[in-house]
Amino acid sequence: MNILVVGLGLIGGSLCKALKKYTYHTVTGCDLNHDIENAALRDVALDNVFDGSFEGYDLIIIALFPQGSEMFFKENAPKISKNTLITDVCGIKGEFSDRMKAIAEANGLRYVGIHPMAGKEFGGYYNSTADLFVKANFIIAPFEDSDEKDTELLKNVATEIGAGKIVVTSPENHDKMIAYTSQLAHIVSSAYVKSPELGLECGFSGGSFQDMTRIATMNEKMWTDLFMQNRENLQYELDTLIANLNKYSEALKSGDKDKMKALIAEGRELKEENLRHRVGQPN
Template identity: 45%
Template sequence: MNIMIAGLGLIGGSMTLALKTAGIQSDGFDREDVLSYALQENMIARAARDFMEYDVVFVALPPKAAVRFLTENSFKKGAVVADVCGVKGAIERAVSDKPRDYRYVGCHPMAGKEVSGIRNADASLFRGASMILVENDRTDPAAAETIAALSVSMGFGRVIRCDSDYHDAKIAYTSQLAHIVSNAYVKSPTADGYRGYTGGSFQDMTRIAGVDEKLWTDLFSANREKILYELRLLISELGEYERALSAGDDKALEALLRAGRLKKEELDRQKRL
């Protein structure tokens, strides 16, 4: 099985390293300087030249570049081609709009770091994490199985299956909204000189504030409606606390905090199930 990984950034680079750890070689495709580094570090077997050679292709590029890569190139007939973008509906629609010979599988590795690029690639990045496989009625079961099996080889702890709509709704909330909140949170002038004035809450709240603005604008713009739904909901929730505080209504404030605590406890119970 010939495997190629297009895009050797943090995710693609970590995939090639994780596969190598499992004894599975892959070829890589990227800019010349990235390829030189990948070859020099023995991360990839070869630089991929002819995409028609590959049975499995992982596309680890940002959304717009991934769509171009998937729709402007030809692949071996029946090849399993999987993109790893953080939004799935937009990619799925773009791929479905064009006739194709390959078997498309959308996936999303639930792992990352606050740093990017091949130099931060890490063979153990996916250890224990979820791999989400996004399926629709055109998904080939054998192709999805191939990606699931390779995911296990890469160290993923479990493989979850859902459709792109469910995926995009969950991700808008668990990841995309969190990045917006974190990015907005640091902007208060009070942040300067915060050192010493935190026990960890501030660091957790702002760990992911430093987003790559081009990549994340691309991701957000491919999932606009679902992010807007969550963002408006959160702004409206925060408005409730603002009103209770501003009215000096401690009873209302306590009720708001209690509802949040109970919800958090319910989520923690779900986690333990």
């Protein structure tokens, strides 16, 4: 295929590198920072730098923040070859995907969103890698009336770049689940590092501290956009977490060892059951 990747940050840059390493597709890249485009050419992450023409692409992958993705697509959709498949890598779907689909259909294009569940603490092209998606979960979020061929095409791309479990779900279910598995974790990490003890942790921290604080370095502009576009699902998960945390707090305040032991056991049993379920799931 002839593929255009718009935005050469961590995900976009990694997609280019993965496509060049693992496939025979022709990859063109586009970024506002021309130094990044030139770096990608030097890294052989691209075959070509975007020349301003949207003609002749089989697949266009928009790898920008949600607001930027929608703006870019709305501005440029009339210039894109008819019947081109458009996708985005945003961590939000739902109403965002509805708007992207409307733009696509108004311009004779096809749209199906994806969400590679891969990332790092730090973004940007210079942190990108060809192996970022290897064994990573990969979500495809078509609509009920999407062409199955488009879903299969995106499945093939995911497989080619090394994705592990590929999940096909609705845009609405994507947002419901991501509120719990991703967005809530980012809020918890951001809140966790606000303890006054943070500056004194050196020499006292281990793997649990690193796990809890790793994603606190998230980009505030992008994640605010993601949180606000999924606020109802995220609010539900945050309220559920706070209610559960209050149970532990009450056990501490009352010195109730039996209650604390029961709460910990309940959490352990739930996670053990979750692990057993994951082991039985096919990739």
